Amino acid sequence: MIKNTFAALSALALTPISLSIAAAELPEYQRTSAWFEDGVAQTQARAESGRAMSSAKNVILFVGDGMGISTLTAARILEGQLRGEPGEENYLSFERFPYSALIKTYNTNQQTPDSAGTMTAMMTGVKTDAGIINIDSDAVRGDCASVAGNELNTFLELMEDRGRATGIVSTARITHATPAATYARVPERNWESDDALPAGAAENGCRDIAAQLVEMELGDGVDVILGGGRRHFLPAESGGRRADGRNLPAEWQQRYEGEQQAAYIESGTELAAVDLNATDKLLGLFTSSHMSYDADRRATGADEPSIADMTGAAIELLQKNEDGYFLMVESGRIDHSHHAGNAYNALHDAIAFAAAVERAVESVDLEETLVLVTADHSHVFTIAGYPTRGNPILGKVVTNDGSGTALATEDLAEDDRPYTTLSYGNGLGFADLGGETDADARYALPADTGRKDLTSVDTAAPGFHQEALIPLGSESHAGEDISLHATGAGAPLVQGTLEQNAIFHLMVGATGLSVDGE
Known part of the structure; x- marks a missing residue:
């Protein structure tokens, strides 16, 4: 039974227990971290604010990579203008959510953050250095020997270990920093496959990100995995980059053979054809590297699913678990187009992202589902001058x-x-x-x-x-606050200005999920 939100938050703050990192419960050093305790305090203060609360069975976390406030503003205007409207009066789907907050994004060692450190904060409740995934800042980036005793467990792992369904969707490589931070622990975000591991890494217990995904021991592994990055799962002779010769999609299917129906797919056509009612596990790797920008996908007719289609399929499969689920959906290519200095694709991908959020809200029961929409960081992207109302935002x-x-x-x-x-x-x-x-x-x-x-x-x-x-x-990225939007069960906890690691505690507080293995 789901615990009362307030009781769960109190338990977080008051009952630290020494735990093994091999289990899904959080180790004592994670729960007693100053970042973690501050997140508990902030969330508990909001829980005690007197707003009506309800517990969430399901959580969907949407992350628009690089989707700062200026990107939201420009994307909402463009979306309206694409419909023939002036644009400024428009709202992206999630901007109509009833609750919102500002989120502080810095890493422990940088004013302007990267996605590894920011997503680690969201998934574990603990801030860390840039470039490090789910390992606290006492470790050294790129140094495997410094990892032991600094590993952090994630919200996805907690849900998986308690019998909930879990899913990951991304338009980036599924081994890229943001999706990787839901399930992997590495001191270097670029170790997406074993070819990137330095000498001595394996001896010190480090594994590449792709291998960690298919080898997850908690629960029965992630139920839905949809995105790009096929090259990090395949050996060179199959068009991949793996130096160990392993074919990870084949190993993934063999893991569930005879026990669950596991489908591996590589195209949008195949995703549309999957019988989700008869499928227990779904792995879709649609491109060798990142998936196409949404405008490119539509212009070229690439056989890749949209982020809305991936989101809809993931929810349909995950909803079969009556105990609940956690789904993380990332629009990774907003960030990539900004890095290239191209607003056109960044804004079109943000609009596609908003459509995916709308698809999710239409597909779930908000009485039992918390939907969060945020970013990991912003970009040095500006809206300036004094254009007249309705002036083309790209003009x-x-x-x-x-x-x-x-x-x-x-x-x-x-x-x-x-x-x-x-x-x-x-x-x-x-x-x-x-x-x-x-x-x-x-x-x-x-x-x-x-x-x-x-x-x-x-x-x-x-x-x-x-x-x-x-x-x-x-x-480059920028360092100002980004926004968090919330609707559904537990959404009233989202208010004010929060440290980014508080998002983990919002999800724990909304679900009443125990972090001590109970």
């Missing part, structure tokens, strides 16, 4: 005259050149690739920052890359 600035009426021509900066509403503080900068939608193509060109004459450039084209101020080989 050049047209401002108003002294009476508040839109001018007939584009505004000119002090250098007598037009400028765009959207720009980046750093990165590769300007590129005009026309109809080319693949933002990653920008990396084949040298950095081109500083002011450009955009008079004859179509800045709303898929291949336009916004100007940037500071030249970098890749646009």
Whole structure:
């Protein structure tokens, strides 16, 4: 039976127990971490605020990688404008959720964070260094010998060990930092397959991320895994990168042979054809590396499922577990397009992400399901100038005259050149690739920052890359707060300004999930 939320939170704070890391319950050093105890205190204060509460049987955590506040604003405007509206009055699906909070994103060693440290905070209740996944900051990045005694257990593992169903969906490689932080422990986020492990890593107990996913010992393993990154699960002779010759999808299927119906798929067509009622386990690796940007997927007709289709399939399978489930859904490519300095794909992927959230809300019973939507960090992505209401968000600035009426021509900066509403503080900068939608193509060109004459450039084209101020080989993350949106059972806990590790405690508090193995 699910415990009362308040009692569960009190138990977290008051009854530390020494536990083995091999079990799914949390070790004492994790539960007595200052980060963990502060998260408990923040969550308990909100639980005692007097708002009506109900316990959640299920939790769905949506993470828009790199989806800062400016990305939300620009994406909501673009979504409205794609429907022929001015755009500013629009709301993304989850922006209508009744509860929200601001989340502080820094890592223990960086003001501006990375996804490994931020997702570790969300999944374990403990902040850590950049580049480290589910190991606390007493360890050293890239040093396997420093890991022992610093491992952190995750919310997914807690749910799995207690007989709940679990699922992971991502448009990035399923071994990339954000999805990996739901299930793996490594001192270096780039160890996605064994070919990346340094000498001596195995001897010190380190395993690559892909191997950890298929070898999970807790419960009966993750029930639904959908995303990219096939190359890290296959040997070289099969188009992969594994140096140990292992075919992990084949091993995964053999694990469940004769006990459960396990399906392995590699295309959107195959996902649509799966009989989810007759399937217990589902592994879908749809691309060798990351999945396509949503605009590319639609433009090229790539046989990849949308993030909404993956989300819908995952929920349909997970709902068969009457004890409940945990699902993490990541839109990983918002982040990648920002790194390339291309707002077009970042915003279109954010819109696709909002559609996936809407699909989820339509598919679940909110009386027993908590739905959380957040980001791991933001980007140096800005909305500036004084564009008139309804000005194309991807376009050049047209401002108003002294009476508040839109001018007939584009505004000119002090250098007598037009400028765009959207720009980046750093990165590769300007590129005009026309109809080319693949933002990653920008990396084949040298950095081109500083002011450009955009008079004859179509800045709303898929291949336009916004100007940037500071030249970098890749646009960087930013350090300001991001948002958390909540609806469903336990959602009233989401309020105010919170440390990022408090998200773990919100999920524990909403479900009443015990962290001591009971």
